[in-house]
Amino acid sequence: MTARSVIIIDHDQLFTAALSALLERDGFVVQGSFSEEAAASAAMAAGLEPQLLIVDPAGMSGRGMQMAPRTDMLRQLRAMAPESALVVLSEDVSEEAVRDSLAMEADGHLGKGMEPAALRHALSLISLGQCVYPPSAFALLGGGPSAVHGSLQDISPRERQILACLLAGLSNKAIAIRLQVTESTVKMHFKNVxxxxxxxxxxxxxVWALEHGIRPMG
Incomplete structure (x- = not known):
């Protein structure tokens, strides 16, 4: 399995081409893009082993009389590539869609409307073994309205800078140098956030920062 390797399954090939270019600029290796699940499964059976498997089941619903339900498609892909991280990337972020992704133990459910920088960082988190879901997913797991609370208005400008640095992958020491503050100040801000x-x-x-529109600091 190639590190940061990706297979994309999406009927919208124009979107797939744009996504492929975005990912490759960020160091991912796109092994293939497919408009149908069957073609992707055949490629994996022939030897492709992606680290990330990105799919839009909603985009394929209703395409042909033999199209399997969304959960069946995710189940088949999970069985075909059990070692790969399975990511749903779709315009459909409804409760039903997120519930299906959770039921099939997908590693993430992301919206196609995400900012490119946020999307790239979310996929990087998933490639590192994390799960990334919309806040609504926590309610479906019985955690109330959200296991993580707070609004962007609660976060000070400095705290937003700290979160932007976090999204850029900086350590506390690097953040302190970047913002010209002490490392203890950075730790204090993190604690407050x-x-x-x-x-x-x-x-x-x-994950909270991504969902609330904070971009990685360039």
Whole structure:
């Protein structure tokens, strides 16, 4: 399995081409893009082993009399590539769609409307073994309205800078140098952010930041 290798399954080949170019600029290797699940499965049976398997089941619903339901498609892909991270990337981020992704143990459910930088970072998190879902997914898991709370208005400008640096992959020391503050100040801001959004760790804070439109600091 090639590190950061990707297979994309989406009927919208124009979107796939744009996504492929975006990912390749970020160091991913797109092994193939397919408009149908059957073709992707055949390629994997022939030897392709992607680290990430990105699919839009909603885009394929209703395409032909023999099209399997969304959950069946995800189940088949999970069985075909059990070691790959399965990511649903779709315009459909409804409760039903997210519930199906959770049921099939997908590693992420992302919206096609995400900012490119946020999408790339979310896929990077998933490639590192994290799960990335919309906040609504926490309610479906019985965690109330969201396991992570808070609104962007609760976050100060400096705290937003800290989160932007976090999304850029910077350590506390690197953030301190970048923002010209002490490392203890960075830790204090992180502590305040975690408290405000009720996040347990940096990964949850990063997911929250992505969902609230914060971009990685360039």
């Amino acid at each position: 975690l408290r405000k959004i009720r996040a347990a760790n940096r990964t949850q804070a990063a």
